[in-house]
Amino acid sequence: MRRRPQKPRPTGASQYRINHQIRIPQIRVIGPEGDQLGIMSPDEARDIAVEAGLDLVEVAPTAKPPVCRIMDYGKFRYEQSKKVSSARSARVEIKTLRMRPKTDTHDMETITRKARSFLEKGDKVRFVMRLRGREQAHISLWITKLNAMVETLNDIATVIQTPRIEGRMITATIEPNNSSSQSSSSSSSSAPSTTTSSSSS
Known part of the structure; x- marks a missing residue:
């Protein structure tokens, strides 16, 4: 079952660009299981992400070409938040x-x-x-x-x-x-x- 890609929520300077925010000619794409899907346009990668009911997230913007991963962005943000909380409590x-x-x-x-x-x-x-x-x-x-x-x-x-x-x-x-x-x-x-x-x- 398809779901709509998530709209990004502002998270300050550490915000990741996702889905339609990614507006560059070509990106290197990593699949949800960590598999290399190759270099393609953001539109092609978004289609793959939507088909899987996931999001396209730019994880390495300074790479050449930038690296994006297909993932559940909501789950990713939650896990990142947990890491920050754990670091603070430690x-x-x-x-x-x-x-x-x-x-x-x-x-x-x-x-x-x-x-x-x-x-x-x-x-x-x-x-x-x-x-x-x-x-x-x-x-x-x-x-x-x-x-x-x-x-x-x-x-x-x-x-x-x-x-x-x-x-x-x-x-x-x-x-x-x-x-x-x-x-x-x-x-x-x-x-x-x-x-x-x-x-x-």
């Missing part, structure tokens, strides 16, 4: 939330809410507590305070770095619970990017 972001040892309860709650929001989006969260002067004499107290914050997120996060001292800072890192099983595979495919989100004093 990219791990680390959001940094800063605070001070004497940050008050209200601000600590605000930081916790931001951390929860990042975790729900699949991002890792790194807490950084900066110490000044005499504050360094009470490190165990500040570690306990940071631990308490981390524990409020136990329902959604897993600790990947417990609070530790780094120079004049105490840091801790957590990740979403559902990313624990993926961390080993994603780390090998893409390096994490770090984003500093907020600070509190």
